[in-house]
Structure formats: structure tokens, C-alpha cells
Amino acid sequence: MSLPKTSLWDIVKKQFRFKLKSYRGMFTSLMMLQIIGILFSLGGEGGGGGGSDSFSYEMKYYSGSFILAFLMIWAFLSAIIVTTQAYRFDDYAFVANRMSSNLANILFLGWASIIGGVTFLLASQSLKLSVLILQEQDYIVSQRLSMLQMAEGLVGIILYLFLFTALGYLVGMLVQRNKIFIILLPALLFGSLFISVFFANESTLLIDVGRIFVKETSFLLFLLKVLFASTVAFGSAIFLSDNLEVRK
């Protein structure tokens, strides 16, 4: 009598399918955050005005930036939630190891990023429709997206979300490894922000790191940067997860 051999990839696929079903609630939070983002955006994201004796102007700008900001937070927090003990213990329903569990999580987060990116594109277009209908002003201008811009932008958003899930996953694993990171990481984040506010001209590490991605105008280089950073973050998280305590 012999036991059937199962490959790592088969286990990962099974776990991924399981996670698609059991983590459906993640998409509810995505939906809610997008709706909140749309509602926030309806108030306008910026504007200005001015004038003289004979002339005055008021400008109001709209875009999907609020929705995107909410999505990034969603991606980051969702990845952290996936690393929590309760979710890791779900994987014990399968004959699996930490590697397969991590790979299935990465696949799921990648899938969630794609869903997030596509729904963002749709949500931002819905916001545009609301703006066009709700506003009754002299001039309503809408910048049209070319197909190339739409395609590059969509992949760009998915990559940003994937990067945030990678960061969230690493942060989650760090916290699981040692609870001191619950205090240490926010302290580093807010400390860095306070430094940049107090010393307005001083650049901080956090902002500089962000610029590496945000200022990149070459799509290929941006893709490589995100994939490299995500690989490093997920790789570190996998390494950290090997040292986590086992289920008793």
C-alpha cells in the first residue's frame, strides 16, 4: 500500500481555492471602502478661486484619488489580517506546509489586487458619471483616458495594490513573530511623518522610498521595481513565518 503523492503546486491550488471562498468578506470591505471613497470624492478633491473687479472664477476638481487611497489602506490591512493566527490555522485543514500556505496567500493577495484594480477603474468611472450629472456649472471638463493610459493605469493600480499587500504581509508576519512590532512599526511610521512636518525641508526615508515608485515614468521599470520590492517583502515574510510557533 502506498500513499498518493501530492505536489506542492496541487496543495497551493487547493488552498487558494479555499481562500477564495473563505475570505470573501475581504471583498465586502473593499466594496464598502470604495463606496465611502466615492461619497468622499463627491465633495471634490481640490479647487481654487480668485478674481478681480470684473472677473471671478471658482474651480473644483474631482478624481478617483480618494478611492485609490482607501484601496491602498484596504490592501495593506487585508494582508495583515491574512497573517493573523486564526487565518494561518485554517490551513491546517489541508496536508500542507508553511511554504504552500504562504504561496496560496500570495496568490490570493494577487487576485485581490486584480479585483481591487478592476473595481477601482469602474468606481472611478462611476464617480465621473456622478460628477457629470450632479454638477450644473458653466464648464464641466472631463479628461478622457486613452486606451493605453487606461491599460497602463489599470496595471499600475494593480501593482500598487500588490505592493501594499506585500508590505502588509511583511508587517503582519513581523507582528506575529514579535508583538513589540505593534508599537515599534507605528512609532517608526508616525515618527517619520512628524520629522518631515517639523523639518519641512528634510526628506525622510519613507518619502524617498515612495518616490522610487511614484516618480517612475517608465512602465517597465515600475513593473520591475514593484515585482522586486514585493518579492523581497514576501520573501522576508516567508522566512519569518518559518520561525513562528506551531499549532498545539
Next chain:
Amino acid sequence: MSLIILLFILLLAFIGLANFSGRFTSPRFLSGSSTTKMFTVYIIVLLCTASLSFVVPKGESYQGDYLTEQEMLQNERLNSDIYSIVESGKIEEANGLSKKKSWEFPIEGEELNIESKSSNAMVFIEKVKSIEDKIEVTHYSTFSYVDNIDITDRFTSPEVELIETTLKILPQDHVNIQLVKYTKAFPFTQFAEDGEQFNRRNGMMQGLDFIYIKVPGKMEVSGEGYVVNE
């Protein structure tokens, strides 16, 4: 229609919130069977509204032309030179000026007083020997734009009237522009070939207004205005 959409969004938010609060208190926040249905409905709504945003282009029409970066730079250059050209009496040679309205008034005598109540129109007077018993008034202006949209046509000409020997230039109507702009979200402009992300310019300029008055050569002019050939 707009109210219905808003109410629908609020309804979705309410359903989502109700579901969220239920899930949040349950032992498994990230699970549930009704979530798939709700998310599917959400996707369908998004698909419908997003499709509509492409189908309804009427709302995004605007009553004006977009000026390019080059056109705006050229207008700014012309604006800086135009005053000296008009001051030297060569208004016909000035580039970037558009003639908006003309008036012609018969006048008797050789005296003219000019009263201008327009705060932004500059008044220039040219004495022309070939003109007799009349004065010719022309309103010129340069381009005006807000956020790269040409709004020159929104500015009306001032009312001009001649009462005996006094030419009155009344103030122009106040122009108020309310602009709503839906811009592309950040990642859609990040990879723009023309560097749109960093070099986008939102030009705003109120054009110059000139009231150019041609009077008979022997006329004595007093009041507000600069005589270009005296």
C-alpha cells in the same frame, strides 16, 4: 436622476455597513455566503454606471476651446509686448488682439471729454486727420483663459455712449466662471509620455482690454486716456 444615483449609493453603503457590523461581531469577519451575492450586485452596478459614463459624453462638453501649452506661452509673450505696441499707435499691427465691438458717434465741435468707469479697460486716443465730425471707438481684448480653457468670449464689451461732448465708457459686466473638472487619477498619468504627471500646467489669465478711440485731427481731448500721437 442624480438624486436616484445618490440614494442608490447610500443604499449600497447602508447594506454594506449592516453586513459589516454583523460580520464584525461574528467570530469570522472575513467569511459569509451573502457576500458573494452582494459583491456581484455591486460589480453589476459599477459596470452599468461605468458604461454609462462612456455613453453620456454630453455632460463633458464645454463651451470653449482648450488652449495648448504653446498657445498659452505665446499669449503670455504677446500680452507682455502688446501695451507698448498699442501705446505707439500701431494697434492694427499688434498680434493676439481681437476686435470685439466698434462704435461710431457723430460729434460737433472740437472738444471731447472722456470718462471711463471701466476698471480694466485701458483707453487710448489717436488723432486722425482723415476723420471729420465723428469719433470711432473700438474695443479690443487679448485672450483670457481659466485652466487652459479659452473664455475670451465670456467677456462682454463695455457700454459706450456719447452725451454732448463727453464720451462715457461704462463698466463691463462682471464675469463669473464656475469650472468643474474631472481629472485622471494619479496612476493613469504616471506613465504619460509627455511627462503630464510633472509638467501639467493649469493656466489662468485675464486678458487685457483696450478701448481705442480715433478722433478728428484737430480735436482737443481731455479726461481719462492716453493720446498716442500728440
